[in-house]
Amino acid sequence: MIEVRKLEVMFNIWTSVIIGIAPLAGWLLWWWNDIWYAVPVKLRCSAGGTKLPPGYMGVPFFGEMLSFLWYFKIVRHPDDYINFKRRKYGDGVGLYRTHLFGSPSIVVYSPMANKFVLQEPNFSPGWPSSELIGTSLSGLVGDAHARMRSFVVRAVNHPDALCRITLMIQPRLRAALQSWAQKGRIVVFKEAKKVTFENIGKYFANFEPGPLLDTLNELFYGVLDGIRAYPINLPGTAYRSALQCRRKAMEIFKEELEKRKKCNATNPKDDIMGGLMQMKDEEGKPLRDVEVLDNIYALVIAGFESTSLAIMWAFYYLAKYPDVLKKLREEHLPISKKLNGDFITYDDISSCKYTNKVVEEIIRLANVSTCVFRIASKDIDYKGYRIPKGWKVISLIRYLHTNPENFDDPMSFNPDRWNEPPKMGTYLVFGGGPRICAGSKLARLQVAVLIHYLVLGYRWELVNPNAEMIYLSHPRPADGVDINISKI
Numbered sequence: 283m284i285e286v287r288k289l290e291v292m293f294n295i296w297t298s299v300i301i302g303i304a305p306l307a308g309w310l311l312w313w314w315n316d317i318w319y320a321v322p323v324k325l326r327c328s329a330g331g332t333k334l335p336p337g338y339m340g341v342p343f344f345g346e347m348l349s350f351l352w353y354f355k356i357v358r359h360p361d362d363y364i365n366f367k368r369r370k371y372g373d374g375v376g377l378y379r380t381h382l383f384g385s386p387s388i389v390v391y392s393p394m395a396n397k398f399v400l401q402e403p404n405f406s407p408g409w410p411s412s413e414l415i416g417t418s419l420s421g422l423v424g425d426a427h428a429r430m431r432s433f434v435v436r437a438v439n440h441p442d443a444l445c446r447i448t449l450m451i452q453p454r455l456r457a458a459l460q461s462w463a464q465k466g467r468i469v470v471f472k473e474a475k476k477v478t479f480e481n482i483g484k485y486f487a488n489f490e491p492g493p494l495l496d497t498l499n500e501l502f503y504g505v506l507d508g509i510r511a512y513p514i515n516l517p518g519t520a521y522r523s524a525l526q527c528r529r530k531a532m533e534i535f536k537e538e539l540e541k542r543k544k545c546n547a548t549n550p551k552d553d554i555m556g557g558l559m560q561m562k563d564e565e566g567k568p569l570r571d572v573e574v575l576d577n578i579y580a581l582v583i584a585g586f587e588s589t590s591l592a593i594m595w596a597f598y599y600l601a602k603y604p605d606v607l608k609k610l611r612e613e614h615l616p617i618s619k620k621l622n623g624d625f626i627t628y629d630d631i632s633s634c635k636y637t638n639k640v641v642e643e644i645i646r647l648a649n650v651s652t653c654v655f656r657i658a659s660k661d662i663d664y665k666g667y668r669i670p671k672g673w674k675v676i677s678l679i680r681y682l683h684t685n686p687e688n689f690d691d692p693m694s695f696n697p698d699r700w701n702e703p704p705k706m707g708t709y710l711v712f713g714g715g716p717r718i719c720a721g722s723k724l725a726r727l728q729v730a731v732l733i734h735y736l737v738l739g740y741r742w743e744l745v746n747p748n749a750e751m752i753y754l755s756h757p758r759p760a761d762g763v764d765i766n767i768s769k770i
């Protein structure tokens with residue numbers, strides 16, 4: 283009897299403890315990241331008159347990742363992630379504190395704050411998977427970055443390079459369009475990735491389609507999967523497998539580079555690898571082999587999926603906006619007559635005023651880069667707010683392009699909006715400041731060349747004109763733009 287009584291008392295004590303502690307534990311869990319990361323900064327800041335941006339940093343480990351995924355993946359209204367914060371915390375100076383991708387972070391959404399972040403040299407690149415990006419241009423800072431950038435920009439974004447690349451990409455693009463029309467029905471994203479990779483193989487390292495290029499293609503898919511995955515290097519993770527893919531891809535490029543060095547057979551005009559091998563900086567110094575290889579690799583990462591997505595969106599919007607398609611045909615018909623079967627040139631493309639507006643509008647709405655990542659290399663103050671050293675800064679550039687405060691009727695496809703320049707700081711699809719996209723002209727060029735052949739030679743329609751949109755890892759219709767296509 284006494285034993286039973288004892289058990290009863292113990293049970294009552296434990297129940298009271300659990301009931302008492304559970305809310306406290308829940309409260310602690312809910313505010314853990316704010317207590318752990320924000321409170322120490324707030325204490326440091328209080329003396330200097332600066333404060334942390336408003337916001338909420340979420341639960342341990344996950345931070346606010348679940349809320350981010352809720353808006354991007356579940357309800358599929360990515361811009362509401364910021365709209366919700368604006369309603370809750372007010373506009374302030376365009377910064378909120380949070381915890382995303384495993385780090386305490388500041389999310390930046392206003393034009394002025396984005397401009398500040400992208401221009402400020404004390405923010406270093408802060409990609410979640412920096413190990414995969416390597417020591418290429420994208421990973422360098424300061425003078426080393428400026429030196430490397432001058433090489434890379436000359437190799438892919440200067441008029442000389444663009445003239446050569448314009449001619450190099452056309453045989454594959456023409457052949458791809460013809461084969462798509464023969465098939466009759468294709469998923470554009472899938473096919474665009476194939477032809478973009480073939481072209482990359484050609485103008486980066488003079489690789490022709492075949493088993494080697496197919497292997498490289500597979501390896502780069504592996505790397506891209508890892509870049510998007512949580513950066514945990516454990517057996518079985520996408521990240522670990524991506525690191526292995528990176529190593530194998532680099533071995534293939536290295537073999538090619540060694541082959542060229544042995545037979546001294548590189549002409550800077552052949553391809554980007556040749557260009558990078560031959561270039562010298564202002565002091566006459568060439569790039570080291572490892573720098574050539576790292577940059578080739580990083581350029582493929584930067585240019586492969588982004589270009590394929592832009593091409594996919596070209597098919598999508600031109601199918602939805604027949605008036606725009608008609609105007610494009612009118613612009614390209616006289617050029618085609620003049621060319622009489624020859625390849626279109628970079629100068630021809632540059633002279634197509636309407637096409638260039640269409641390309642800009644495609645790229646604005648494609649929002650290939652949702653955000654750009656930085657890390658504060660020291661405490662940085664902006665308009666009375668502190669961005670603490672070591673915190674990630676996530677510049678949500680997408681929000682600029684979809685915000686009606688910046689673009690009238692932002693979700694409608696209207697190339698004529700480019701008759702006027704955009705409002706200051708509101709158009710950052712290619713980033714801004716010293717790290718602005720090194721391949722921006724190349725990306726635009728590839729879409730424009732595609733448009734030339736597509737609008738004159740083909741008719742196509744969307745199989746699912748109201749396909750659902752997905753936003754991660756990149757915005758696109760869920761069906762990858764499934765079309766019926768035929769020759770005109």
Ligand code: HEM
Pocket residue numbers: 407419420421431434438580581582584585586588589592645650651654655710711712713714716717718719720721722724725
């Ligand atoms: C529509 C297509 C593209 C979009 C939307 C795009 C977007 C961007 C953005 C937003 C950045 C800035 C990243 C940052 O500030 O950290 C960037 C950087 C970069 N992009 Fe692109 N990109 C595109 C195509 C390309 C292509 C085709 C190439 C080259 C083959 C390229 C090469 C690079 C490189 C090398 C950087 C790093 C620049 C630096 O750190 O100095 N991109 N891109």
